[in-house]
Amino acid sequence: MKIISSKYTYIDGEYKKNVAVAFDKKIEKIATLDELKAEFPNAQLITYPNNSVLYPGFINPHVHLEFSANRATLKYGDFMSWLYSVIENREELVSKLNKDLIKEKADEMLKSGVTTFGAISSYGAELEVCAKLEQRVIFFNEVIGSNPAAIDALFNDFKNRVAESIELKSDTLIPAIAIHSPYSVHPFLIREVLNIAKSQNLITTAHFLESQAEREWLENSSGDFLEFFKNFSNTTTAVTTIEEFLNAFKNIPTLFTHAVQVKENEIETINKNGHSVIHCPRSNRLLGCGRAPIEHIDRVLLGTDGLSSNYSLNILEEMRAALTIHFQADLNKLATRLIESVTTTASNALNLKIGKIKPKYWADFAIFTLPDDLKYEDKGSLALHTILNCESADSVYIGGRELRVKN
Numbered sequence: 308m309k310i311i312s313s314k315y316t317y318i319d320g321e322y323k324k325n326v327a328v329a330f331d332k333k334i335e336k337i338a339t340l341d342e343l344k345a346e347f348p349n350a351q352l353i354t355y356p357n358n359s360v361l362y363p364g365f366i367n368p369h370v371h372l373e374f375s376a377n378r379a380t381l382k383y384g385d386f387m388s389w390l391y392s393v394i395e396n397r398e399e400l401v402s403k404l405n406k407d408l409i410k411e412k413a414d415e416m417l418k419s420g421v422t423t424f425g426a427i428s429s430y431g432a433e434l435e436v437c438a439k440l441e442q443r444v445i446f447f448n449e450v451i452g453s454n455p456a457a458i459d460a461l462f463n464d465f466k467n468r469v470a471e472s473i474e475l476k477s478d479t480l481i482p483a484i485a486i487h488s489p490y491s492v493h494p495f496l497i498r499e500v501l502n503i504a505k506s507q508n509l510i511t512t513a514h515f516l517e518s519q520a521e522r523e524w525l526e527n528s529s530g531d532f533l534e535f536f537k538n539f540s541n542t543t544t545a546v547t548t549i550e551e552f553l554n555a556f557k558n559i560p561t562l563f564t565h566a567v568q569v570k571e572n573e574i575e576t577i578n579k580n581g582h583s584v585i586h587c588p589r590s591n592r593l594l595g596c597g598r599a600p601i602e603h604i605d606r607v608l609l610g611t612d613g614l615s616s617n618y619s620l621n622i623l624e625e626m627r628a629a630l631t632i633h634f635q636a637d638l639n640k641l642a643t644r645l646i647e648s649v650t651t652t653a654s655n656a657l658n659l660k661i662g663k664i665k666p667k668y669w670a671d672f673a674i675f676t677l678p679d680d681l682k683y684e685d686k687g688s689l690a691l692h693t694i695l696n697c698e699s700a701d702s703v704y705i706g707g708r709e710l711r712v713k714n
């Protein structure tokens with residue numbers, strides 16, 4: 308047993324003082340340091356005295372590790388130009404992926420306090436490395452395919468990848484599924500894949516209404532995607548509508564990524580049906596997609612997206628960008644919400660024993676130190692100053708074990 312104590316401990320969305328946490332692999336008890344010392348006299352004491360904040364390990368639910376080799380290859384600024392550049396350079400970028408690069412990027416996330424990340428995988432090439440990482444990985448096997456003639460082959464490949472990830476399932480490797488997007492997956496395939504998700508109880512995610520072009524294509528089979536689909540799929544009609552797509556997920560609470568171009572009725576459906584939105588503000592900005600209306604969405608998680616549409620996987624930098632992009636929002640309330648988005652909200656949406664400092668939850672922690680004594684100890688100030696002033700975690704624990712954070 309170990310006991311960890313810091314100046315502030317983030318519990319139930321509040322910053323508690325004079326509280327310590329007893330843990331082994333999982334959190335055992337939360338009480339005052341004296342109470343815990345009396346109850347567990349042989350426990351190892353770990354104390355972080357100076358302006359330290361103990362958070363549950365952060366969760367970054369959306370990253371594409373497969374594209375980690377991208378630096379300045381892909382074209383940023385406009386979604387369609389970016390998409391064409393992805394298609395042109397995909398093979399080359401994916402071929403540069405190796406074990407060391409995956410490890411390096413996982414470490415970059417770890418350094419920013421991320422103890423769990425969601426890896427969207429199109430090919431499954433990073434599965435084995437992810438299975439050996441000390442971080443928890445929600446391994447999203449992604450399905451794509453809108454051409455009816457190719458569906459059987461794509462579905463079989465998808466099923467094989469899901470089976471492989473289920474074989475490697477562990478406390479740190481959580482098999483899951485991703486549906487690429489409404490414009491790129493045939494409704495038949497969506498239905499079959501969701502049946503698997505339901506029967507195997509797999510966490511489900513999908514890209515949704517990222518760009519204006521996507522909206523136009525799904526609504527009217529027009530816009531920039533018309534040329535794209537004529538060229539690549541020899542088709543001039545969208546395979547589904549926004550409404551039909553959302554309906555398919557009616558009974559499966561899903562993590563919809565981006566949701567930049569959602570309208571009021573779609574937001575209502577998302578909120579009403581228990582779905583969440585993974586907000587990727589830097590990716591949206593860099594691909595010219597716009598600002599997601601997160602102020603109207605009940606459950607918002609925060610993701611970095613992959614290095615195919617970002618310049619770092621640092622979740623603190625993502626939060627700082629969000630503070631600036633949502634310039635209309637109350638600063639302290641937004642900061643509070645951003646901290647919730649990588650802890651409590653993510654925990655609830657994923658339905659895993661992570662993201663909260665709570666008995667029986669995994670002892671996954673991220674400890675940060677504020678640069679100075681806080682004059683105003685309200686939660687807005689604490690959240691804001693963590694985001695503004697912390698470059699990296701001082702220490703990170705996963706399953707009760709301290710991991711070295713490389714600085």
Ligand SMILES: [Zn+2]
Pocket residue numbers: 369371427514564612613
């Ligand atoms: Zn993505």
